[in-house]
Amino acid sequence: MDQTNIIRDLLRWIDDNLDKPLSLDNVAAKAGYSKWHLQRMFKEVTDQAIGAYIRARRLSRAAVALRLTSRPILDIALQYRFDSQQTFTRAFKKQFNITPAYYRRSDEWCATGICPPIILDEHKHLDYEFVEMQEQPLVGLEQSCSYALEEWSTACSQMRQTFWHYYLEHTTSIASEVFGLHHAIHNADKEDEQTVFYTTAVKPEDASFNNAEYSHLTIPAGEYVKFSFSGEATRAAMQEFLYQIYGVYLPKLNITRRPGYDIEHYKLKNVELRHIDHKNDDPKSHVAAFDYYVPIKR
Secondary structure (H helix, E strand, C coil): CCHHHHHHHHHHHHHHCCCCCCCHHHHHHHHCCCHHHHHHHHHHHHCCCHHHHHHHHHHHHHHHHHHHCCCCHHHHHHHCCCCCHHHHHHHHHHHHCCCHHHHHHCCCEECCCCCCCCCCCCCCCCEEEEEEECCEEEEEEEEEEEEEHHHHHHHHHHHHHHHHHHHHHCECCCCCEEEEEEEEEECCCCCCEEEEEEEEEECHHHCCECCCCCEEEEECCEEEEEEECCCCCCHHHHHHHHHHHHHHHHHHHCCEECCCCEEEEEEECCCCHHHCCCCCCCHHHCEEEEEEEEEEEC
8 A cells, every 4th residue: 555545544544533542652553654654654645744733633623613512612622632721722822823712702703723634535626706795585494403513514415405305395386596595503402512594595586385484584795705516416426515615625715704694506407396306306316506605704
């Protein structure tokens, strides 16, 4: 096995075990090399020191936990192997230039300081552009769900599928353009969970809901970064696209996310209800185009 493949496997293992002991001895034992040889090999492949990378990834995971859960700062610090809140705060401030408490309280979420995982596999480049959106009135059906932070990466796909089915059940016709607007808050009852509010919406002239639960809402005008999906719209490909937006691109672009909805904009094909197979509804059968907008401030 060549060096790149060895480090690729090791990077995946590191990212899966950031809340476990990851001393250089442990990592070297996992890789099956001496500490000296592993450090040299890791540096050659990634251009980073292994110890500094692990710490930066732990602090980045901790930053996400600060934003998306209400767990005590000490609990987050201990989970990611810092021996005290004071040690964690010093390291966090060095990487993010603000304290963990301020990072959690801020209305905006600045991606500066987030260290994305090193991924040596080939990844499709995402097309993006900065756009000014005009105010857009919509009509839609709002639903909510709660997930623990660790469940979030796998739960998103199921959430969208469930909400899509709900929309199909409560409309008499399917619009050629459908929007998904969502935002999240801390779960008031469970400190490890966040509650997501997701509205499946259409333009007012396309609304044809068969119940009275729909609501009127507006996409606020302002600046957004728009990511455009390309390729076959399988569920796995779309999930990878969404992961790359927040896991890779926003940190690399050093973007500050301002308050507001994340917006999914779908252009559909085969839009008649009779063309939709509820039992086999892979997105590729009905998604012609997909753009994702994040509200930002530069």
